[in-house]
Amino acid sequence: MRSRFFPPVFKGRLHDARTATSIGRWLGLAFAVCFCTGLISHFMQHPPGWLAGELPSRPVWGYRFTQGLHVASGIAAIPLLLAKLWTVYPRLFEWPPVRSVRHALERVSVAVLVAAALFELATGLLNTAQWYPWPFSFVEVHYAVAWLLIGALVLHIAVKAPEIAAHWSRRSAGTLSLPAEDAPDRRSLLAAVAAAVGAVTITTVGQSFTPLKDLTLLAPRHPDHGPEGLPVNRTAAAAGVGLIHPERYRLTISGPRPYTLTLDELRALPQHEVELPIACVEGWSKSAHWTGVRVVDLLERAGAPVHARVRVVSLQTRGGYRVSEMGHEHARDPLTLLALRLNGEELSPDHGYPVRLIAPNRPGVLQTKWVGRLEVLS
Amino acid sequence: MRVKVLRLLAGAAGLALMGVGASLLLDRQQDLMGVLEWLGGAVVLHDALLAPLVLLVGLVLVRGGVRGPIRGALLVGGALTAVALPVLLRPGPRANSTVLPLDYPRNWLLTLVAVATFTVLLVVAKEVRRSRRRPPS
Numbered sequence: 273m274r275s276r277f278f279p280p281v282f283k284g285r286l287h288d289a290r291t292a293t294s295i296g297r298w299l300g301l302a303f304a305v306c307f308c309t310g311l312i313s314h315f316m317q318h319p320p321g322w323l324a325g326e327l328p329s330r331p332v333w334g335y336r337f338t339q340g341l342h343v344a345s346g347i348a349a350i351p352l353l354l355a356k357l358w359t360v361y362p363r364l365f366e367w368p369p370v371r372s373v374r375h376a377l378e379r380v381s382v383a384v385l386v387a388a389a390l391f392e393l394a395t396g397l398l399n400t401a402q403w404y405p406w407p408f409s410f411v412e413v414h415y416a417v418a419w420l421l422i423g424a425l426v427l428h429i430a431v432k433a434p435e436i437a438a439h440w441s442r443r444s445a446g447t448l449s450l451p452a453e454d455a456p457d458r459r460s461l462l463a464a465v466a467a468a469v470g471a472v473t474i475t476t477v478g479q480s481f482t483p484l485k486d487l488t489l490l491a492p493r494h495p496d497h498g499p500e501g502l503p504v505n506r507t508a509a510a511a512g513v514g515l516i517h518p519e520r521y522r523l524t525i526s527g528p529r530p531y532t533l534t535l536d537e538l539r540a541l542p543q544h545e546v547e548l549p550i551a552c553v554e555g556w557s558k559s560a561h562w563t564g565v566r567v568v569d570l571l572e573r574a575g576a577p578v579h580a581r582v583r584v585v586s587l588q589t590r591g592g593y594r595v596s597e598m599g600h601e602h603a604r605d606p607l608t609l610l611a612l613r614l615n616g617e618e619l620s621p622d623h624g625y626p627v628r629l630i631a632p633n634r635p636g637v638l639q640t641k642w643v644g645r646l647e648v649l650s
Numbered sequence: 651m652r653v654k655v656l657r658l659l660a661g662a663a664g665l666a667l668m669g670v671g672a673s674l675l676l677d678r679q680q681d682l683m684g685v686l687e688w689l690g691g692a693v694v695l696h697d698a699l700l701a702p703l704v705l706l707v708g709l710v711l712v713r714g715g716v717r718g719p720i721r722g723a724l725l726v727g728g729a730l731t732a733v734a735l736p737v738l739l740r741p742g743p744r745a746n747s748t749v750l751p752l753d754y755p756r757n758w759l760l761t762l763v764a765v766a767t768f769t770v771l772l773v774v775a776k777e778v779r780r781s782r783r784r785p786p787s
Binding site for chain 2: 282284347350351354355357358361364383384386387388390391394395397398400401402403406407408409412413415416417418419420421422423424425426427428429430431433457460461463464465467468469471472475476488489490491492493494497498503504505506507510622
């Protein structure tokens with residue numbers, strides 16, 4: 273196998289452990305943040321039984337913050353990962369390829385790490401643009417490979433710990449043994465990587481961090497684009513509800529004392545105004561002004577027990593998330609409304625006309641639109 | 651000694667976490683082949699195509715006294731391009747008009763122009779500073 277051209281010789285500089293350590297720790301941090309915020313999102317959307325009733329409804333901006341951070345840290349990790357892989361690329365052609373069983377295992381674990389890292393960032397980024405060119409289901413696979421990635425990362429850090437420690441700072445022993453004339457060039461490279469992270473962040477983060485919305489050039493959503501100044505995920509047409517006739521609309525509340533309300537009766541109930549964000553799993557979010565009836569008031573009238581879970585059923589006929597559930601923390605939160613108005617206007621069909629759920633610290637897909645029924649669960 | 655134990659524990663924890671991921675994947679038999687293809691494909695695409703291409707571009711373009719700024723410009727421009735690829739290339743109809751609502755080709759070119767302009771200004775500023783520092787001959 274060995275020939276004049278293989279393995280290739282790399283004469284370029286900076287493919288060294290100090291550069292790898294400097295970039296690697298930022299990449300590690302980005303992956304750690306991305307993993308933790310991803311776990312939070314997963315448990316808020318698919319809570320296991322023991323957690324389902326206990327999810328907190330505060331802070332109000334909780335999911336908006338963690339999911340915005342999830343997508344932002346994933347995007348920031350893209351230049352970091354590519355720079356890190358560039359730094360260590362010559363090691364792919366180590367000769368001999370395998371020196372021992374231990375060395376073989378280490379290389380396999382690095383292969384898993386690289387594959388999982390590229391996979392997670394690529395699928396996550398494509399998902400934000402609602403582009404699904406693969407044959408598997410995104411949510412479950414992105415979640416599973418995240419565990420693979422974080423495990424391989426922890427293993428990699430354990431294996432490389434001595435090298436990382438030896439190159440941690442500019443004055444560490446390993447760093448000092450590298451050619452001193454590389455230092456300015458390395459600083460220039462690291463500055464460029466930092467600039468790349470800044471550039472991709474600033475041109476996308478405005479989709480959730482609205483003060484920077486005017487710099488949103490490359491994000492798949494813009495906070496100002498949508499009916500009533502708010503983006504939409506599933507339209508009324510896509511959900512198969514069309515325009516619901518106000519005379520025919522009924523809201524059913526089932527519970528110990530079930531009852532039904534017409535739209536006029538709902539409008540006649542005490543209306544409350546809240547400022548709450550819609551925060552989508554794909555990363556965009558925006559705060560809006562909602563007016564409607566408190567869910568807790570409706571539940572009281574139905575004689576719901578204090579710790580009851582509540583199921584919210586939509587009138588939509590197509591698509592997932594037709595039904596959402598919430599624990600007592602969300603159901604009893606005074607900010608949780610069945611909203612009738614958005615930013616001073618009646619809800620548009622795409623925002624859930626005539627009635628939608630809006631609750632604090634809750635993923636956007638669970639803010640059920642076109643609500644037709646509230647069910648008090650035991 | 652304590653460090654060695656810590657390393658072993660961390661390594662074991664890493665393996666356990668990988669085990670969680672592997673078992674979650676094995677639970678999805680119907681997806682498994684597709685996932686493995688995409689995992690392998692990502693590595694091949696990077697190692698056999700993207701990395702050699704980047705190294706080649708570096709070999710050809712990043713040289714001389716301004717190698718730092720040129721490399722910086724390529725790196726930032728490349729990162730912006732990588733992040734913009736999905737919004738630039740996504741085929742098929744959008745779910746609705748609020749998905750991908752911007753003029754992305756224009757915006758992408760704008761960011762590249764901004765990077766180029768900033769780089770030129772940086773090089774000029776450095777040059778001016780250096781010539782000022784040099785004593786008059």
